[in-house]
Amino acid sequence: MANLSQPDGSAQSGSFPSNFNAGPASPASVAATDASSARLASSNINRGAVASAAPSAGSVFNLNFISTNGTALPTEADWRVRISMAPATANLFYASTNPILGPLYQTNGVIFPYTPTIDISHQARWNPTTVTHSNYNSYFYEGSEVSSITIRGEFTVQNIQEGQYLMAAIHFFRSCTKMFFGQSTLAGTPPPVVYLDGFGKAYFPRVPCVVQSFNHQMPAEVDYITVPVGADLNLNNTAGQPINVSGYAIPQRLPTASSLSVTLQPIYSRTNIQNNFTLEGFSRGALLGNGFI
Numbered sequence: 671m672a673n674l675s676q677p678d679g680s681a682q683s684g685s686f687p688s689n690f691n692a693g694p695a696s697p698a699s700v701a702a703t704d705a706s707s708a709r710l711a712s713s714n715i716n717r718g719a720v721a722s723a724a725p726s727a728g729s730v731f732n733l734n735f736i737s738t739n740g741t742a743l744p745t746e747a748d749w750r751v752r753i754s755m756a757p758a759t760a761n762l763f764y765a766s767t768n769p770i771l772g773p774l775y776q777t778n779g780v781i782f783p784y785t786p787t788i789d790i791s792h793q794a795r796w797n798p799t800t801v802t803h804s805n806y807n808s809y810f811y812e813g814s815e816v817s818s819i820t821i822r823g824e825f826t827v828q829n830i831q832e833g834q835y836l837m838a839a840i841h842f843f844r845s846c847t848k849m850f851f852g853q854s855t856l857a858g859t860p861p862p863v864v865y866l867d868g869f870g871k872a873y874f875p876r877v878p879c880v881v882q883s884f885n886h887q888m889p890a891e892v893d894y895i896t897v898p899v900g901a902d903l904n905l906n907n908t909a910g911q912p913i914n915v916s917g918y919a920i921p922q923r924l925p926t927a928s929s930l931s932v933t934l935q936p937i938y939s940r941t942n943i944q945n946n947f948t949l950e951g952f953s954r955g956a957l958l959g960n961g962f963i
Contacts, residue, residue, distance in 0.1 A: 749868065749869050749870050750781050750782065750868060751781070751782045751785075751786055751788070751821065751823070751866075751867070751868035751869070751874070752777070752778070752779050752780065752781050752782075752866075752867045752868060753779050753780045753821075753864050753865070753866055753879075753932070753934070754778050754779025754780075754864065754865050754867070755779065755862060755863075755864055755865065756863070756865070759862050759863070760778070760779070762862075763842065763845060763862070764779070764838070764842065769899075769900035770837065770838060770841050770899060770900060771838050771841060771842055771845075772838070772902075773831070773834045773835045773838040774835075774838050774839070774842060779842075779864075779865075780838075780839045780842055780843075782821070782823035783823075783824075783825060783826070783832075783835075784823060784824045784825075784826075785823075786821050786822055786823030786824075787821070787822045787823070788819065788820070788821050788822075788868075789819065789820040790816070790817070790819045790820075791816075791817040792814070792815075792816055792817070792963075793814065793815055793816075793817055794811070794813075794814045795811070795812040795813050795814065795815070796809040796810065796811055796812065797809065797810055797812050816936045816963060818882055818933050818934060818935045819866065819877075819879070819933070819934045819935070819936065820931065820932075820933050820934075821931065821932050821933075821934070822929060822930070822931040823929065823930055823931075824927065824928070824929055824930075825839065825927075825928055825929070825930055826926060826927050827895060827897065827924050827925065827926050827927075827928075828926065830897055830898065830901075833895065833897030833899075833922070833924045834897060834898075834899055834901075836924055836928070836930075837897065837899045837922055837924065839930065840886050840930070843881060843884035843886075843930075843932055844884065846861055846862060846864060846881040846884070847861060847881050847883070847884055848861060849861050861880060861881065863878050863879070863880060863937070864878075864879050864880070864881060864934070865877065865878055865879070865961070866879050866934060866936075871958055872955060872958060873963075874963065875958040875959070875961055875962075875963065876961050877934075877936050877961045877963055878936065878937055878938060878961050879934035879935055879936050879937060880934070880935050880937050881932060881933070881934060882933040882934065882935050883932070883933040884930075884931070884932050884933075885930070885931045885932075886928065886929075886930045886931075887928055887929045887930075888925055888928060889925055889927070889928055889929075892925045892926050892927045892928070893925070893926045894923045894924060894925055894926070895923070895924060895926060896921050896922070896923055897921075897922050897923075897924050898919035898920070898921060898922075899919065899920045899921075899922045900919045900920050901919035936961075936963065938961070938962070942960055946960050946962075947960075947962060
């Protein structure tokens with residue numbers, strides 16, 4: 671008998687063949703009369719297609735950026751789209767002790783698990799001036815800007831960890847659209863600055879941004895599962911066993927597939943622009959360390 675962990679955290683008992691965890695058998699070891707087993711073995715798939723995924727149970731979106739050969743890649747090789755905060759600000763938000771945003775501590779911000787769609791526009795403003803008795807207008811340069819960046823990505827919830835990560839991402843962007851207020855020691859401080867990384871150091875080189883808008887779509891045509899948001903799954907929790915909710919878990923229904931979009935506006939301090947920006951340096955990539963795009 672073996673325990674089967676369900677997406678909603680419940681457990682179910684079942685029985686596997688005695689050699690189920692031994693991996694797929696080679697075609698030579700499968701009887702010619704067993705056509706089903708032969709097909710599975712030739713495709714390197716276990717019967718039921720379950721045991722082959724067992725090593726990844728409980729993981730969330732390849733958090734450690736593992737390569738195809740199973741080795742961990744260095745941080746600088748991670749090209750995934752990430753929205754994070756400066757260390758001091760991050761401690762106020764997704765610290766490991768935060769019951770809702772805690773999952774973001776592992777990834778230092780929000781990582782989009784699947785390659786998102788990104789819209790970005792660079793503009794140079796040339797204003798026309800009408801000249802009397804002329805066939806053409808004259809144009810005078812006014813200024814340049816990087817318009818807002820829109821990121822749309824898909825999130826799936828196939829286990830509790832993925833559900834907690836989605837809820838953390840939603841709550842993170844909710845928080846980033848609000849100012850410090852009321853009895854907070856930082857009252858009056860505007861919403862925090864975030865940093866955008868992705869696709870390599872030349873495309874999004876830790877671009878300082880503010881969150882202008884956030885949208886999460888809760889579709890009607892997918893299944894919803896219960897996720898214990900706030901439960902610490904690292905405390906004596908193993909596959910198939912009851913979830914240790916540590917007394918503060920919040921039952922939350924989340925869609926198994928949904929989309930999340932966020933609009934970011936790159937923003938640079940006047941000091942950074944005045945002291946560091948030159949077009950010569952920008953054109954040869956010397957200013958990537960300052961987040962200019």
